[in-house]
Amino acid sequence: MTESAAHRESLPLDSTAQLLTRITAELGTRLSHVSLNGSRRHMTPPTLVAVAHGSRDPGALRTVTTLLERVRELRPGLDIRLGHIELNAPLLPDTLAGLGRGDAVLVPLLLGRGHHVKHDLPLAATTAPHLRTRIAAPLGPHPLLVETLYARLTEAGWTDADGADRGSGVVLAAAGSRDPDSAADTRSTAALLSERLGGVPVLAAYASAASPTVPQALRALAARGRHRAAVASYFTAPGRFATQSAAAAPWLATAPLGAHAAMARLVLLRYDQALATRPAIPLRELATA
Template sequence: MTVPIPQPSASASPAPLGAGDLAAEITAELSSRLRTVRLHGFRPPRPAAPTLVAVAHGSRDPRALPAVRALLDRVRALRPGLPVRLGHIELNQPLLADTLADLRGDAVLVPLLFGHGYHVTHDLPAALAAAPHLTGRIAAPLGPHPLLAEALHGRLLEAGAAAGLGSTAVILAAAGSRAARSARDTERTARLLSARLGGLPVVPAYAHPSPATTPERDASRHPSRTAAAPTVAEAVRTLTADGHERIALAGCFTAPGRFATQCAAAAPGVAAAPLGDHPALARLVLHRYDQALLTRTGSGPESIRAATVAV
Protein backbone atom coordinates (compact mmCIF):
# COMPACT_ATOMS: atom_id res chain seq x y z
CA MET A 1 0.00 0.00 0.00
CA THR A 2 1.34 3.42 -0.98
CA VAL A 3 1.10 6.25 1.57
CA PRO A 4 0.88 9.74 -0.05
CA ILE A 5 3.47 12.29 1.08
CA PRO A 6 1.79 15.55 2.26
CA GLN A 7 2.58 18.58 0.12
CA PRO A 8 2.93 22.07 1.68
CA SER A 9 -0.20 24.09 1.20
CA ALA A 10 -0.30 27.67 -0.08
CA SER A 11 -1.06 28.90 3.45
CA ALA A 12 1.95 27.25 5.05
CA SER A 13 4.38 29.41 7.06
CA PRO A 14 7.26 30.90 5.08
CA ALA A 15 10.75 29.62 5.54
CA PRO A 16 12.67 31.04 8.50
CA LEU A 17 14.58 34.29 7.80
CA GLY A 18 18.32 34.24 7.63
CA ALA A 19 20.31 36.36 10.07
CA GLY A 20 20.96 39.10 7.48
CA ASP A 21 17.33 39.31 6.39
CA LEU A 22 16.14 39.44 10.01
CA ALA A 23 18.50 42.33 10.86
CA ALA A 24 17.34 44.28 7.81
CA GLU A 25 13.68 43.81 8.75
CA ILE A 26 14.27 44.92 12.34
CA THR A 27 16.14 48.03 11.16
CA ALA A 28 13.33 48.98 8.78
CA GLU A 29 10.69 48.51 11.51
CA LEU A 30 12.62 50.60 14.03
CA SER A 31 13.12 53.39 11.52
CA SER A 32 9.41 53.43 10.76
CA ARG A 33 8.44 53.58 14.44
CA LEU A 34 11.03 56.19 15.40
CA ARG A 35 9.52 58.62 12.90
CA THR A 36 6.45 58.80 15.14
CA VAL A 37 8.35 59.21 18.41
CA ARG A 38 8.99 62.69 19.93
CA LEU A 39 11.43 62.59 22.79
CA HIS A 40 10.55 64.72 25.82
CA GLY A 41 12.24 68.11 25.54
CA PHE A 42 13.65 67.42 22.07
CA ARG A 43 13.60 70.24 19.55
CA PRO A 44 14.75 69.89 15.97
CA PRO A 45 17.82 71.96 15.13
CA ARG A 46 17.01 75.52 14.10
CA PRO A 47 18.51 77.15 11.05
CA ALA A 48 21.51 79.35 11.75
CA ALA A 49 20.58 82.92 12.68
CA PRO A 50 21.50 85.60 10.13
CA THR A 51 24.73 87.39 10.94
CA LEU A 52 24.30 90.76 12.63
CA VAL A 53 26.64 93.16 10.84
CA ALA A 54 27.05 96.31 12.91
CA VAL A 55 27.92 99.21 10.60
CA ALA A 56 29.95 101.97 12.21
CA HIS A 57 30.97 105.16 10.46
CA GLY A 58 34.66 105.02 11.33
CA SER A 59 36.94 107.66 12.81
CA ARG A 60 40.59 108.62 12.99
CA ASP A 61 40.18 109.03 16.74
CA PRO A 62 42.06 106.08 18.32
CA ARG A 63 39.34 105.76 20.99
CA ALA A 64 36.60 105.06 18.45
CA LEU A 65 37.34 101.45 17.51
CA PRO A 66 37.68 100.20 21.13
CA ALA A 67 34.38 101.90 22.00
CA VAL A 68 32.54 100.19 19.14
CA ARG A 69 34.09 96.84 19.97
CA ALA A 70 32.99 97.21 23.59
CA LEU A 71 29.43 97.83 22.41
CA LEU A 72 29.47 94.68 20.29
CA ASP A 73 30.90 92.66 23.18
CA ARG A 74 27.87 93.70 25.20
CA VAL A 75 25.57 92.72 22.30
CA ARG A 76 27.19 89.27 22.20
CA ALA A 77 26.77 88.89 25.95
CA LEU A 78 23.06 89.65 25.62
CA ARG A 79 22.56 87.16 22.77
CA PRO A 80 25.09 84.30 23.13
CA GLY A 81 25.55 82.35 19.94
CA LEU A 82 24.43 85.11 17.61
CA PRO A 83 27.10 85.78 14.98
CA VAL A 84 28.07 89.45 15.23
CA ARG A 85 30.48 91.17 12.86
CA LEU A 86 31.70 94.74 12.41
CA GLY A 87 32.11 96.81 9.26
CA HIS A 88 33.05 100.48 8.82
CA ILE A 89 31.89 102.88 6.14
CA GLU A 90 35.30 104.53 6.09
CA LEU A 91 38.49 105.29 8.03
CA ASN A 92 38.67 102.09 10.12
CA GLN A 93 39.22 98.42 9.47
CA PRO A 94 37.43 96.24 8.74
CA LEU A 95 35.63 98.12 6.01
CA LEU A 96 32.03 97.08 5.41
CA ALA A 97 32.79 95.78 1.91
CA ASP A 98 35.48 93.46 3.28
CA THR A 99 33.23 92.16 6.05
CA LEU A 100 30.44 91.37 3.58
CA ALA A 101 32.88 89.69 1.18
CA ASP A 102 33.85 87.23 3.93
CA LEU A 103 30.27 86.28 4.82
CA ARG A 104 27.96 83.66 3.36
CA GLY A 105 24.23 83.11 3.77
CA ASP A 106 21.99 85.67 5.48
CA ALA A 107 23.00 88.97 7.06
CA VAL A 108 21.26 91.93 8.69
CA LEU A 109 23.08 95.26 8.52
CA VAL A 110 22.41 97.31 11.67
CA PRO A 111 23.66 100.89 11.27
CA LEU A 112 25.24 102.34 14.40
CA LEU A 113 23.86 105.65 13.18
CA PHE A 114 21.01 107.73 14.53
CA GLY A 115 18.90 108.85 11.60
CA HIS A 116 17.97 108.25 7.99
CA GLY A 117 20.89 110.09 6.43
CA TYR A 118 22.85 109.36 3.27
CA HIS A 119 24.82 106.46 4.74
CA VAL A 120 21.66 104.58 5.72
CA THR A 121 19.63 105.33 2.59
CA HIS A 122 22.41 105.06 -0.04
CA ASP A 123 25.71 103.62 1.19
CA LEU A 124 24.30 100.57 2.93
CA PRO A 125 21.99 99.50 0.06
CA ALA A 126 24.92 99.97 -2.33
CA ALA A 127 27.11 97.78 -0.14
CA LEU A 128 24.52 94.99 -0.18
CA ALA A 129 24.07 95.31 -3.93
CA ALA A 130 27.82 94.81 -4.31
CA ALA A 131 27.58 91.54 -2.34
CA PRO A 132 25.14 89.45 -4.42
CA HIS A 133 26.33 86.25 -2.73
CA LEU A 134 24.49 87.36 0.43
CA THR A 135 20.82 87.42 1.30
CA GLY A 136 20.73 90.65 3.26
CA ARG A 137 18.50 93.31 4.66
CA ILE A 138 19.07 96.65 6.35
CA ALA A 139 17.74 97.48 9.80
CA ALA A 140 16.46 100.90 10.79
CA PRO A 141 18.97 103.32 12.33
CA LEU A 142 19.21 103.53 16.10
CA GLY A 143 17.14 106.68 16.36
CA PRO A 144 14.58 107.69 17.20
CA HIS A 145 13.65 105.15 19.87
CA PRO A 146 12.90 105.18 23.62
CA LEU A 147 15.95 102.97 24.23
CA LEU A 148 18.14 105.64 22.64
CA ALA A 149 16.60 108.24 24.95
CA GLU A 150 17.33 105.90 27.88
CA ALA A 151 21.00 105.67 26.87
CA LEU A 152 21.29 109.45 26.42
CA HIS A 153 19.66 110.00 29.79
CA GLY A 154 22.05 107.53 31.40
CA ARG A 155 25.12 109.30 30.06
CA LEU A 156 23.76 112.66 31.25
CA LEU A 157 23.25 111.23 34.73
CA GLU A 158 26.79 109.88 34.75
CA ALA A 159 28.04 113.35 33.86
CA GLY A 160 26.01 114.88 36.68
CA ALA A 161 23.66 116.83 34.45
CA ALA A 162 19.93 116.24 34.45
CA ALA A 163 16.70 117.70 35.77
CA GLY A 164 17.23 118.73 39.38
CA LEU A 165 21.01 118.33 39.07
CA GLY A 166 21.95 121.78 37.96
CA SER A 167 20.77 122.02 34.33
CA THR A 168 17.98 124.13 32.94
CA ALA A 169 18.28 122.98 29.31
CA VAL A 170 19.98 120.28 27.26
CA ILE A 171 21.41 120.41 23.75
CA LEU A 172 21.14 117.14 21.83
CA ALA A 173 24.10 117.13 19.45
CA ALA A 174 24.21 115.00 16.32
CA ALA A 175 26.43 114.77 13.26
CA GLY A 176 23.65 116.10 11.05
CA SER A 177 22.75 115.39 7.46
CA ARG A 178 21.44 117.10 4.35
CA ALA A 179 18.49 114.71 4.46
CA ALA A 180 15.37 116.30 5.95
CA ARG A 181 14.26 112.94 7.34
CA SER A 182 17.46 112.68 9.38
CA ALA A 183 16.75 116.05 11.01
CA ARG A 184 13.22 114.89 11.85
CA ASP A 185 14.68 111.77 13.47
CA THR A 186 16.92 113.93 15.67
CA GLU A 187 14.00 116.17 16.61
CA ARG A 188 11.95 113.13 17.67
CA THR A 189 14.85 111.85 19.74
CA ALA A 190 15.07 115.26 21.43
CA ARG A 191 11.39 115.04 22.37
CA LEU A 192 11.85 111.53 23.78
CA LEU A 193 14.82 112.69 25.85
CA SER A 194 12.89 115.72 27.09
CA ALA A 195 10.10 113.41 28.28
CA ARG A 196 12.62 111.29 30.21
CA LEU A 197 13.98 114.47 31.80
CA GLY A 198 10.57 115.50 33.09
CA GLY A 199 9.93 118.08 30.38
CA LEU A 200 13.33 119.80 30.53
CA PRO A 201 13.91 121.67 27.25
CA VAL A 202 16.02 119.62 24.82
CA VAL A 203 17.15 121.41 21.66
CA PRO A 204 18.64 119.47 18.72
CA ALA A 205 21.84 120.91 17.26
CA TYR A 206 24.43 119.72 14.81
CA ALA A 207 28.17 119.46 14.31
CA HIS A 208 29.80 122.05 12.12
CA PRO A 209 31.99 121.05 9.13
CA SER A 210 35.68 121.52 9.78
CA PRO A 211 37.20 124.86 8.62
CA ALA A 212 39.23 122.97 6.02
CA THR A 213 36.17 122.33 3.88
CA THR A 214 32.98 124.09 2.95
CA PRO A 215 29.63 122.33 2.58
CA GLU A 216 29.47 123.24 -1.12
CA ARG A 217 32.88 121.84 -2.01
CA ASP A 218 32.67 118.87 0.32
CA ALA A 219 29.22 117.75 -0.76
CA SER A 220 30.47 116.11 -3.96
CA ARG A 221 32.74 113.76 -2.02
CA HIS A 222 30.63 113.41 1.12
CA PRO A 223 26.93 113.90 0.34
CA SER A 224 26.16 113.11 3.97
CA ARG A 225 28.20 116.05 5.30
CA THR A 226 26.12 118.08 7.69
CA ALA A 227 24.20 121.10 6.47
CA ALA A 228 21.69 120.98 9.31
CA ALA A 229 21.06 123.90 11.64
CA PRO A 230 21.52 125.14 14.25
CA THR A 231 25.07 124.32 15.19
CA VAL A 232 25.82 123.64 18.84
CA ALA A 233 27.30 127.13 19.26
CA GLU A 234 24.17 128.70 17.76
CA ALA A 235 21.93 126.63 20.04
CA VAL A 236 23.96 127.76 23.05
CA ARG A 237 23.47 131.43 22.12
CA THR A 238 19.74 130.97 21.63
CA LEU A 239 19.23 129.16 24.95
CA THR A 240 21.36 131.70 26.79
CA ALA A 241 19.32 134.56 25.31
CA ASP A 242 16.18 132.77 26.52
CA GLY A 243 17.49 132.83 30.07
CA HIS A 244 18.93 129.34 30.45
CA GLU A 245 22.05 129.76 32.54
CA ARG A 246 23.05 126.08 32.88
CA ILE A 247 23.16 124.10 29.64
CA ALA A 248 24.28 120.48 29.35
CA LEU A 249 25.09 118.58 26.19
CA ALA A 250 24.11 115.04 25.22
CA GLY A 251 25.41 113.51 22.01
CA CYS A 252 24.06 111.03 19.47
CA PHE A 253 27.53 109.58 18.97
CA THR A 254 28.40 105.93 19.37
CA ALA A 255 32.09 106.61 19.92
CA PRO A 256 34.57 109.46 20.30
CA GLY A 257 35.42 111.21 17.06
CA ARG A 258 35.81 114.57 15.37
CA PHE A 259 32.18 115.64 15.53
CA ALA A 260 31.72 114.44 19.11
CA THR A 261 34.83 116.36 20.17
CA GLN A 262 33.75 119.54 18.36
CA CYS A 263 30.30 119.47 19.91
CA ALA A 264 31.64 118.86 23.43
CA ALA A 265 34.10 121.74 23.03
CA ALA A 266 31.23 124.11 22.17
CA ALA A 267 29.21 123.16 25.26
CA PRO A 268 29.24 125.81 27.99
CA GLY A 269 28.67 123.26 30.75
CA VAL A 270 28.69 119.51 31.25
CA ALA A 271 29.05 117.37 28.14
CA ALA A 272 27.98 113.73 28.40
CA ALA A 273 30.27 111.04 27.05
CA PRO A 274 29.51 109.20 23.77
CA LEU A 275 27.03 106.36 24.19
CA GLY A 276 29.56 103.56 23.66
CA ASP A 277 28.60 100.32 25.36
CA HIS A 278 25.65 101.66 27.34
CA PRO A 279 23.36 98.67 28.07
CA ALA A 280 20.31 100.36 26.56
CA LEU A 281 22.20 100.95 23.30
CA ALA A 282 23.20 97.28 23.12
CA ARG A 283 19.57 96.28 23.62
CA LEU A 284 18.57 98.72 20.88
CA VAL A 285 21.05 97.16 18.43
CA LEU A 286 19.45 93.76 19.03
CA HIS A 287 15.95 95.24 18.78
CA ARG A 288 16.73 96.74 15.36
CA TYR A 289 18.14 93.37 14.25
CA ASP A 290 15.02 91.51 15.42
CA GLN A 291 12.75 94.16 13.94
CA ALA A 292 14.42 93.79 10.54
CA LEU A 293 13.77 90.03 10.61
CA LEU A 294 10.10 90.57 11.43
CA THR A 295 9.42 92.99 8.60
CA ARG A 296 9.37 92.52 4.86
CA THR A 297 12.44 94.69 4.49
CA GLY A 298 14.62 96.28 7.08
CA SER A 299 15.05 99.72 5.56
CA GLY A 300 11.67 100.90 4.30
CA PRO A 301 8.93 102.76 6.17
CA GLU A 302 7.43 99.44 7.28
CA SER A 303 10.52 98.81 9.39
CA ILE A 304 9.26 101.43 11.84
CA ARG A 305 6.28 99.24 12.80
CA ALA A 306 6.30 98.05 16.38
CA ALA A 307 7.85 94.59 16.65
CA THR A 308 6.88 92.08 19.28
CA VAL A 309 10.43 91.68 20.55
CA ALA A 310 11.48 91.93 24.18
CA VAL A 311 13.86 94.85 24.63
Protein backbone atom coordinates in the same frame (compact mmCIF):
# COMPACT_ATOMS: atom_id res chain seq x y z
CA MET B 1 12.88 81.97 29.09
CA THR B 2 15.79 82.86 26.86
CA GLU B 3 18.77 84.76 28.22
CA SER B 4 17.88 87.78 26.05
CA ALA B 5 14.34 87.68 27.41
CA ALA B 6 15.70 87.56 30.96
CA HIS B 7 17.70 90.70 30.33
CA ARG B 8 14.62 92.44 28.97
CA GLU B 9 12.58 91.34 31.99
CA SER B 10 15.10 93.13 34.23
CA LEU B 11 14.30 96.51 32.63
CA PRO B 12 11.94 98.87 34.49
CA LEU B 13 8.60 99.49 32.85
CA ASP B 14 9.14 103.23 32.38
CA SER B 15 6.75 103.63 29.48
CA THR B 16 4.39 101.90 27.12
CA ALA B 17 7.01 102.39 24.40
CA GLN B 18 9.52 100.29 26.31
CA LEU B 19 6.94 97.56 26.87
CA LEU B 20 6.23 97.48 23.15
CA THR B 21 9.98 97.36 22.53
CA ARG B 22 10.25 94.18 24.58
CA ILE B 23 7.24 92.56 22.93
CA THR B 24 8.57 93.35 19.44
CA ALA B 25 12.03 92.05 20.27
CA GLU B 26 10.69 88.80 21.70
CA LEU B 27 8.36 88.33 18.73
CA GLY B 28 11.24 88.92 16.32
CA THR B 29 13.39 86.40 18.12
CA ARG B 30 10.67 83.74 18.01
CA LEU B 31 9.75 84.39 14.39
CA SER B 32 13.37 84.00 13.35
CA HIS B 33 13.12 80.37 14.48
CA VAL B 34 9.80 79.52 12.78
CA SER B 35 9.30 78.78 9.09
CA LEU B 36 6.32 79.90 7.00
CA ASN B 37 4.51 76.57 7.51
CA GLY B 38 4.80 76.89 11.30
CA SER B 39 7.52 74.31 11.85
CA ARG B 40 10.55 75.09 13.94
CA ARG B 41 13.66 76.05 12.03
CA HIS B 42 16.95 74.40 12.82
CA MET B 43 19.10 76.63 10.67
CA THR B 44 21.75 79.11 11.67
CA PRO B 45 20.24 82.58 12.21
CA PRO B 46 21.30 85.33 9.82
CA THR B 47 24.59 87.05 10.56
CA LEU B 48 24.26 90.41 12.28
CA VAL B 49 26.57 92.86 10.51
CA ALA B 50 26.93 96.00 12.62
CA VAL B 51 27.76 98.98 10.41
CA ALA B 52 29.75 101.77 12.04
CA HIS B 53 30.65 105.03 10.35
CA GLY B 54 34.38 104.93 11.08
CA SER B 55 36.62 107.58 12.63
CA ARG B 56 40.27 108.58 12.88
CA ASP B 57 39.78 108.73 16.65
CA PRO B 58 41.18 105.44 18.02
CA GLY B 59 38.52 105.50 20.72
CA ALA B 60 35.81 104.95 18.14
CA LEU B 61 36.91 101.45 17.19
CA ARG B 62 37.45 100.50 20.83
CA THR B 63 33.98 101.74 21.73
CA VAL B 64 32.21 99.93 18.91
CA THR B 65 34.14 96.73 19.65
CA THR B 66 33.07 96.90 23.31
CA LEU B 67 29.47 97.54 22.29
CA LEU B 68 29.44 94.43 20.11
CA GLU B 69 30.93 92.39 22.94
CA ARG B 70 27.91 93.37 25.03
CA VAL B 71 25.60 92.38 22.17
CA ARG B 72 27.27 88.95 22.02
CA GLU B 73 26.72 88.52 25.76
CA LEU B 74 23.00 89.11 25.23
CA ARG B 75 22.72 86.72 22.26
CA PRO B 76 25.31 83.92 22.64
CA GLY B 77 25.89 81.95 19.46
CA LEU B 78 24.78 84.69 17.08
CA ASP B 79 27.39 85.46 14.43
CA ILE B 80 28.13 89.17 14.81
CA ARG B 81 30.49 91.02 12.48
CA LEU B 82 31.62 94.63 12.13
CA GLY B 83 31.97 96.69 8.97
CA HIS B 84 32.77 100.38 8.52
CA ILE B 85 31.49 102.84 5.96
CA GLU B 86 34.87 104.57 5.82
CA LEU B 87 38.15 105.31 7.61
CA ASN B 88 38.45 102.07 9.60
CA ALA B 89 39.01 98.42 8.75
CA PRO B 90 37.21 96.25 8.10
CA LEU B 91 35.25 98.18 5.52
CA LEU B 92 31.69 96.96 5.03
CA PRO B 93 32.22 95.42 1.55
CA ASP B 94 35.19 93.45 2.91
CA THR B 95 33.13 92.15 5.82
CA LEU B 96 30.35 91.04 3.48
CA ALA B 97 32.84 89.41 1.09
CA GLY B 98 34.16 87.35 4.00
CA LEU B 99 30.78 85.79 4.77
CA GLY B 100 29.68 82.50 3.29
CA ARG B 101 26.47 82.10 1.33
CA GLY B 102 23.37 82.76 3.38
CA ASP B 103 21.53 85.60 5.08
CA ALA B 104 22.77 88.75 6.75
CA VAL B 105 21.12 91.67 8.50
CA LEU B 106 22.93 94.98 8.26
CA VAL B 107 22.30 96.96 11.46
CA PRO B 108 23.51 100.55 11.12
CA LEU B 109 25.06 101.93 14.31
CA LEU B 110 23.76 105.27 13.09
CA LEU B 111 21.19 107.42 14.80
CA GLY B 112 18.84 108.48 12.02
CA ARG B 113 17.84 108.19 8.41
CA GLY B 114 20.32 109.77 6.06
CA HIS B 115 22.57 109.20 3.07
CA HIS B 116 24.54 106.37 4.68
CA VAL B 117 21.42 104.37 5.57
CA LYS B 118 19.50 105.11 2.39
CA HIS B 119 22.31 104.80 -0.14
CA ASP B 120 25.64 103.54 1.21
CA LEU B 121 24.28 100.40 2.87
CA PRO B 122 22.20 99.23 -0.12
CA LEU B 123 25.16 99.96 -2.40
CA ALA B 124 27.49 97.89 -0.21
CA ALA B 125 24.97 95.03 -0.25
CA THR B 126 25.22 94.88 -4.05
CA THR B 127 28.88 93.90 -3.68
CA ALA B 128 27.82 90.64 -2.00
CA PRO B 129 25.47 88.82 -4.42
CA HIS B 130 26.08 85.58 -2.50
CA LEU B 131 24.10 86.98 0.44
CA ARG B 132 20.39 87.54 0.99
CA THR B 133 20.53 90.89 2.75
CA ARG B 134 18.16 92.79 4.99
CA ILE B 135 18.89 96.34 6.12
CA ALA B 136 17.61 97.22 9.58
CA ALA B 137 16.38 100.61 10.65
CA PRO B 138 18.90 103.02 12.18
CA LEU B 139 19.12 103.04 15.96
CA GLY B 140 17.19 106.25 16.43
CA PRO B 141 14.88 107.60 17.41
CA HIS B 142 13.99 105.17 20.19
CA PRO B 143 13.33 105.27 23.97
CA LEU B 144 16.39 103.09 24.60
CA LEU B 145 18.57 105.83 23.12
CA VAL B 146 16.89 108.32 25.43
CA GLU B 147 17.64 106.13 28.43
CA THR B 148 21.28 106.08 27.35
CA LEU B 149 21.34 109.86 26.95
CA TYR B 150 19.79 110.26 30.39
CA ALA B 151 22.39 107.93 31.91
CA ARG B 152 25.23 109.86 30.26
CA LEU B 153 23.82 113.15 31.56
CA THR B 154 23.64 111.70 35.07
CA GLU B 155 27.22 110.48 34.82
CA ALA B 156 28.29 113.99 33.77
CA GLY B 157 26.68 115.51 36.86
CA TRP B 158 23.05 116.22 35.93
CA THR B 159 20.68 115.88 38.88
CA ASP B 160 16.95 116.07 39.54
CA ALA B 161 17.56 119.55 40.94
CA ASP B 162 18.90 120.63 37.55
CA GLY B 163 15.72 119.35 35.98
CA ALA B 164 13.68 121.55 38.29
CA ASP B 165 15.90 124.58 37.69
CA ARG B 166 14.24 126.99 35.26
CA GLY B 167 17.70 128.15 34.22
CA SER B 168 18.75 124.73 32.88
CA GLY B 169 18.57 123.38 29.36
CA VAL B 170 20.14 120.78 27.09
CA VAL B 171 21.58 120.87 23.60
CA LEU B 172 21.42 117.52 21.81
CA ALA B 173 24.55 117.58 19.65
CA ALA B 174 24.35 115.39 16.53
CA ALA B 175 26.58 114.93 13.51
CA GLY B 176 24.18 116.52 11.05
CA SER B 177 23.00 115.61 7.55
CA ARG B 178 21.52 117.34 4.52
CA ASP B 179 18.76 114.74 4.51
CA PRO B 180 15.65 116.25 6.17
CA ASP B 181 14.64 112.83 7.51
CA SER B 182 17.84 112.70 9.55
CA ALA B 183 17.16 116.10 11.11
CA ALA B 184 13.57 115.06 11.85
CA ASP B 185 14.84 111.96 13.66
CA THR B 186 17.20 114.06 15.78
CA ARG B 187 14.40 116.46 16.69
CA SER B 188 12.23 113.49 17.68
CA THR B 189 14.96 112.28 20.02
CA ALA B 190 15.29 115.79 21.48
CA ALA B 191 11.56 115.82 22.22
CA LEU B 192 11.75 112.40 23.87
CA LEU B 193 14.71 113.48 25.98
CA SER B 194 12.89 116.64 27.04
CA GLU B 195 9.98 114.48 28.21
CA ARG B 196 12.40 112.17 30.07
CA LEU B 197 13.90 115.19 31.83
CA GLY B 198 10.53 116.43 33.01
CA GLY B 199 10.04 119.13 30.42
CA VAL B 200 13.51 120.68 30.37
CA PRO B 201 14.04 122.35 26.97
CA VAL B 202 16.20 120.22 24.67
CA LEU B 203 17.33 121.77 21.39
CA ALA B 204 18.72 119.67 18.54
CA ALA B 205 21.98 120.99 17.08
CA TYR B 206 24.48 119.78 14.53
CA ALA B 207 28.22 119.64 14.03
CA SER B 208 27.96 119.84 10.23
CA ALA B 209 25.64 120.08 7.21
CA ALA B 210 22.63 121.44 9.12
CA SER B 211 21.63 124.18 11.51
CA PRO B 212 21.54 125.27 14.24
CA THR B 213 25.11 124.61 15.25
CA VAL B 214 25.85 123.77 18.87
CA PRO B 215 26.97 127.36 19.69
CA GLN B 216 23.83 128.73 18.01
CA ALA B 217 21.62 126.42 20.05
CA LEU B 218 23.41 127.40 23.25
CA ARG B 219 22.76 131.07 22.46
CA ALA B 220 19.11 130.29 21.77
CA LEU B 221 18.79 128.67 25.19
CA ALA B 222 20.53 131.62 26.85
CA ALA B 223 18.09 134.00 25.16
CA ARG B 224 15.33 132.08 26.94
CA GLY B 225 17.08 132.44 30.28
CA ARG B 226 18.55 128.93 30.17
CA HIS B 227 22.16 129.73 31.03
CA ARG B 228 22.98 126.38 32.69
CA ALA B 229 23.16 124.42 29.47
CA ALA B 230 24.42 120.86 29.12
CA VAL B 231 25.58 119.40 25.82
CA ALA B 232 24.36 115.82 25.35
CA SER B 233 26.55 113.94 22.89
CA TYR B 234 24.32 112.23 20.31
CA PHE B 235 27.13 110.19 18.78
CA THR B 236 27.57 106.44 18.96
CA ALA B 237 31.33 106.68 19.56
CA PRO B 238 34.10 109.25 20.05
CA GLY B 239 35.24 111.27 17.07
CA ARG B 240 36.04 114.74 15.80
CA PHE B 241 32.46 115.98 15.81
CA ALA B 242 31.80 114.63 19.30
CA THR B 243 34.93 116.31 20.65
CA GLN B 244 34.13 119.58 18.88
CA SER B 245 30.57 119.62 20.25
CA ALA B 246 31.65 118.87 23.83
CA ALA B 247 34.24 121.65 23.70
CA ALA B 248 31.46 124.20 23.15
CA ALA B 249 29.66 123.28 26.39
CA PRO B 250 29.56 126.10 28.96
CA TRP B 251 28.69 123.65 31.72
CA LEU B 252 28.22 119.87 31.44
CA ALA B 253 29.14 117.77 28.43
CA THR B 254 28.37 114.07 28.23
CA ALA B 255 30.33 111.18 26.80
CA PRO B 256 29.07 109.59 23.56
CA LEU B 257 26.39 106.90 23.80
CA GLY B 258 29.04 104.18 23.61
CA ALA B 259 28.66 100.65 24.93
CA HIS B 260 25.80 101.30 27.32
CA ALA B 261 23.63 98.25 28.06
CA ALA B 262 20.59 99.91 26.49
CA MET B 263 22.55 100.40 23.27
CA ALA B 264 23.34 96.68 23.11
CA ARG B 265 19.66 95.83 23.57
CA LEU B 266 18.73 98.30 20.85
CA VAL B 267 21.14 96.72 18.34
CA LEU B 268 19.45 93.36 18.86
CA LEU B 269 16.00 94.93 18.71
CA ARG B 270 16.72 96.41 15.28
CA TYR B 271 18.08 93.03 14.13
CA ASP B 272 14.95 91.22 15.36
CA GLN B 273 12.63 93.82 13.83
CA ALA B 274 14.34 93.45 10.46
CA LEU B 275 13.85 89.68 10.57
CA ALA B 276 10.21 90.02 11.58
CA THR B 277 9.15 92.76 9.15
CA ARG B 278 11.63 93.15 6.30
CA PRO B 279 11.99 90.54 3.55
CA ALA B 280 15.41 89.94 2.10
CA ILE B 281 15.99 92.41 -0.74
CA PRO B 282 16.74 90.80 -4.12
CA LEU B 283 19.96 91.97 -5.70
CA ARG B 284 18.17 93.57 -8.65
CA GLU B 285 16.21 95.80 -6.26
CA LEU B 286 19.30 96.74 -4.26
CA ALA B 287 21.05 97.78 -7.42
CA THR B 288 18.32 100.31 -8.24
CA ALA B 289 17.68 101.54 -4.69
